[in-house]
Amino acid sequence: MSGVRxxxxxxxxxxxxxxxxxxxxREDMRRYPTTDTVDAVVIGCGAGGGxxxxxxxxxxxxxxxxxAGPFWDPDxxxxxxxxxxxxxxxxxxxxxxxxxxxxxxxxxxxxGVGGSMVHFAGYVPRFHPSDFQTHTLDGVGADWPIAYDDxxxxxxxxxxxxxxxxxxxxxxxxxxYPHRPHPVGGNGEVFQRGANAxxxxxxxxxxxxxNGRFGHRNHCxxxxxxxxxxxxxxxxxxxxxxxxxALDHGAEIRSDSMVTRIVTDEHTGKATGVEYVSDGVAxxxxxxxxxxxxYSIETPRxxxxxxxxxxxxxxxxxxxxxxxxxxxxxxxxxxxRMDQEVRMYKAPPPEVSCExxxxxxxxxxxxxxxxxxxxxxxxxxxxxxxxxxxYWGTELRRRMSDYVHWASLGALCELxxxxxxxxxxxxxxxxxxxxxxxxxxxxxxxxxxxxRAAQSTMEDVLNAAGASETVxxxxxxxxxxxxxxxxxxxxxxxxxxxxxxxxxxxxxxDGSVLPTQGSANPALTIMSLAARAADRLxxxx
Amino acid sequence: xxxxxxxxxxxxxxVMAQADHWDPxxxxxxxxxxxxxxxxxxxxxxxxxxxxxxxxxxxxQDDEQMVxxxxxxxxxLAAGTTDGWHYQKLPHDADAWRxxxxxxxxxxxxxxxxxxxxxxxxxxxxxxxxxxGLGDDEWHGLWMHGIWSLWMRYxxxxxxxxxxxxxxxxxxxxxxxxxxxNIGLDRREGAEVPQxxxxxxxxxxx
Numbered sequence: 001m002s003g004v005r006x007x008x009x010x011x012x013x014x015x016x017x018x019x020x021x022x023x024x025x026r027e028d029m030r031r032y033p034t035t036d037t038v039d040a041v042v043i044g045c046g047a048g049g050g051x052x053x054x055x056x057x058x059x060x061x062x063x064x065x066x067x068a069g070p071f072w073d074p075d076x077x078x079x080x081x082x083x084x085x086x087x088x089x090x091x092x093x094x095x096x097x098x099x100x101x102x103x104x105x106x107x108x109x110x111x112g113v114g115g116s117m118v119h120f121a122g123y124v125p126r127f128h129p130s131d132f133q134t135h136t137l138d139g140v141g142a143d144w145p146i147a148y149d150d151x152x153x154x155x156x157x158x159x160x161x162x163x164x165x166x167x168x169x170x171x172x173x174x175x176x177y178p179h180r181p182h183p184v185g186g187n188g189e190v191f192q193r194g195a196n197a198x199x200x201x202x203x204x205x206x207x208x209x210x211n212g213r214f215g216h217r218n219h220c221x222x223x224x225x226x227x228x229x230x231x232x233x234x235x236x237x238x239x240x241x242x243x244x245x246a247l248d249h250g251a252e253i254r255s256d257s258m259v260t261r262i263v264t265d266e267h268t269g270k271a272t273g274v275e276y277v278s279d280g281v282a283x284x285x286x287x288x289x290x291x292x293x294x295y296s297i298e299t300p301r302x303x304x305x306x307x308x309x310x311x312x313x314x315x316x317x318x319x320x321x322x323x324x325x326x327x328x329x330x331x332x333x334x335x336x337r338m339d340q341e342v343r344m345y346k347a348p349p350p351e352v353s354c355e356x357x358x359x360x361x362x363x364x365x366x367x368x369x370x371x372x373x374x375x376x377x378x379x380x381x382x383x384x385x386x387x388x389x390x391y392w393g394t395e396l397r398r399r400m401s402d403y404v405h406w407a408s409l410g411a412l413c414e415l416x417x418x419x420x421x422x423x424x425x426x427x428x429x430x431x432x433x434x435x436x437x438x439x440x441x442x443x444x445x446x447x448x449x450x451x452r453a454a455q456s457t458m459e460d461v462l463n464a465a466g467a468s469e470t471v472x473x474x475x476x477x478x479x480x481x482x483x484x485x486x487x488x489x490x491x492x493x494x495x496x497x498x499x500x501x502x503x504x505x506x507x508x509x510d511g512s513v514l515p516t517q518g519s520a521n522p523a524l525t526i527m528s529l530a531a532r533a534a535d536r537l538x539x540x541x
Numbered sequence: 542x543x544x545x546x547x548x549x550x551x552x553x554x555x556v557m558a559q560a561d562h563w564d565p566x567x568x569x570x571x572x573x574x575x576x577x578x579x580x581x582x583x584x585x586x587x588x589x590x591x592x593x594x595x596x597x598x599x600x601x602q603d604d605e606q607m608v609x610x611x612x613x614x615x616x617x618l619a620a621g622t623t624d625g626w627h628y629q630k631l632p633h634d635a636d637a638w639r640x641x642x643x644x645x646x647x648x649x650x651x652x653x654x655x656x657x658x659x660x661x662x663x664x665x666x667x668x669x670x671x672x673x674g675l676g677d678d679e680w681h682g683l684w685m686h687g688i689w690s691l692w693m694r695y696x697x698x699x700x701x702x703x704x705x706x707x708x709x710x711x712x713x714x715x716x717x718x719x720x721x722x723n724i725g726l727d728r729r730e731g732a733e734v735p736q737x738x739x740x741x742x743x744x745x746x747x
Binding site for chain 1: 545546547550563564566567570571598599600601622623624625626627628629630666669673690693694697698699700701702706707709710711712713714715716717718719720721722723724725726727728729733735736739742743744745
């Protein structure tokens with residue numbers, strides 16, 4: 001691991017005494033006055049922004065990272081409790097619409113330093129090589145302006161820095177992981193048993209949870225609260241994997257600071273900095289480079305809210321592409337009742353995966369595919385699985401009392417990028433007086449076929465494992481697109497290096513740049529794209 | 542009405558007995574749910590009567606309250622702690638709650654000549670069953686399925702945040718900083734209790 005420490009010492013900058021936060025490092029953080037023009041501002045300190053900050057700070061840039069939420073101290077701010085973790089999500093108002101409106105909140109939004117990786121399950125699969133050219137190969141989606149080969153070295157870097165634990169990976173381009181797989185709990189055992197019975201291969205991992213010694217991070221204690229913020233410091237998020245090293249190299253984090261507008265110069269056509277609100281007071285921070293990393297809803301919203309004389313329909317929106325081609329994954333979850341006690345709340349929810357049906361199968365009527373993973377809902381979330389079946393009252397209570405006997409699987413279906421799925425500005429305003437985002441979503445026929453196929457496979461697995469009963473809940477997960485990368489300004493908002501076509505010193509470094517989503521959880525790809533963009537930015541300016 | 546469960550499924554299991562092993566931040570939060578008080582903070586008197594009866598029916602609770610859902614629900618609505626998003630075709634959560642409670646009383650008056658809270662539990666259950674049956678249809682101009690999910694989402698989030706509800710389903714709660722040592726099928730920690738009558742399947746009966 002010495003190579004990791006040389007490029008990113010975050011894990012060694014955490015306290016070694018069992019606590020989670022290096023308070024001294026935060027107290028000593030460099031602070032730039034708003035009268036100084038910094039080299040770059042990064043808007044959002046999640047997967048994309050956190051990685052970008054660390055890389056640019058390492059390259060000697062003077063950088064300031066803004067986050068609308070807090071600079072978390074897991075010891076003090078987080079609880080080992082489902083309802084008590086509500087503050088980790090983006091709870092500012094948003095409107096959802098379309099034929100298949102997508103509930104937001106816990107499964108696709110974050111707030112605070114670390115972003116939604118603070119409460120993501122922890123799965124960090126790579127995309128497959130075919131993901132980068134679905135239009136050419138399958139006639140659906142879009143081709144990326146980069147190939148798997150361009151991203152591969154960065155996948156390797158980030159997997160070392162998180163670090164990732166898992167078995168050798170046979171799917172996509174086969175690869176290995178730096179840490180060996182974690183032991184499997186009851187839910188993972190059921191998945192393995194059922195899949196094995198029907199000849200479906202599975203693998204343990206890949207999860208961003210260190211298995212063994214890694215810097216000063218503590219070992220996972222298998223308490224099952226990955227989705228509530230890891231109080232242990234075992235599961236990765238930029239808060240502990242990239243921000244400490246960024247601070248150590250002179251980056252400033254301005255938390256609880258909501259960027260409200262990107263300012264551009266009408267004459268030069270360049271961005272000059274950002275307006276932001278902190279403690280109710282408006283400020284302006286000038287910068288040579290502006291990097292937006294607010295994720296697929298807030299990034300388009302900020303661009304649309306930054307309209308100017310030159311950009312009357314929103315920044316970078318000359319071709320009506322900002323906010324479009326937004327994607328979520330179809331994520332039905334199917335659970336099965338086992339004779340044995342499963343107690344799926346024990347062990348991390350992310351345990352075992354299967355990517356056998358990830359890509360297009362020419363014998364099927366639909367294009368692209370889905371992956372299957374263990375998910376392990378805690379009681380409140382499990383109640384949603386049962387209320388979705390229509391249970392309430394006494395019947396709900398009785399069925400809930402059988403919680404320990406249920407195993408649960410989740411699918412990620414590659415819903416296709418469609419122009420009508422988009423973020424626009426709503427009439428409603430937030431507390432800063434800014435229009436909130438309206439997110440519209442409607443599925444196409446291919447999408448619905450994938451959902452049915454995935455559910456059917458999960459039922460087959462659970463039945464083969466011995467389930468006496470199965471229940472399925474329809475839902476969505478993750479979020480990407482909305483400012484996609486492309487080879488030309490008529491097809492996308494940014495180029496292959498994440499630089500916007502319209503404003504030469506404006507970059508987007510988050511999930512919004514993804515042209516397609518595969519059926520992989522997006523965090524690793526978002527971080528790897530950010531690491532690549534930072535590399536090219538620092539080298540070529 | 543008979544109690545929700547015909548018998549305790551985890552006899553002797555005591556979630557709060559482990560509280561000394563939890564971190565103080567989590568312990569304070571969980572303990573605060575044991576006595577959320579009764580301070581009326583959001584609903585009008587009329588709304589509160591309907592809301593109380595509604596949450597009792599939805600959670601299968603009779604007059605003896607195992608989990609005090611109403612004060613927790615009201616505190617949340619008063620604080621405006623939403624999940625952020627709301628459906629374009631529904632009012633904001635707080636308004637949707639108020640409006641739906643008034644409609645519930647109106648329906649009960651039309652059918653039984655009494656407010657919802659004054660109907661018998663059987664009458665209340667029947668009214669709710671009929672509403673659930675509307676599915677995606679409109680109810681007094683509201684998208685019924687959306688209202689039903691809003692009710693269930695808020696009510697279950699409170700009910701299953703309570704240690705006595707965890708106890709009822711065999712869930713030990715925070716488990717931090719101790720964690721779990723025995724993971725895997727049919728493996729238990731010392732403080733976990735096996736489920737009684739697992740052969741009865743997903744719905745226990747007397």
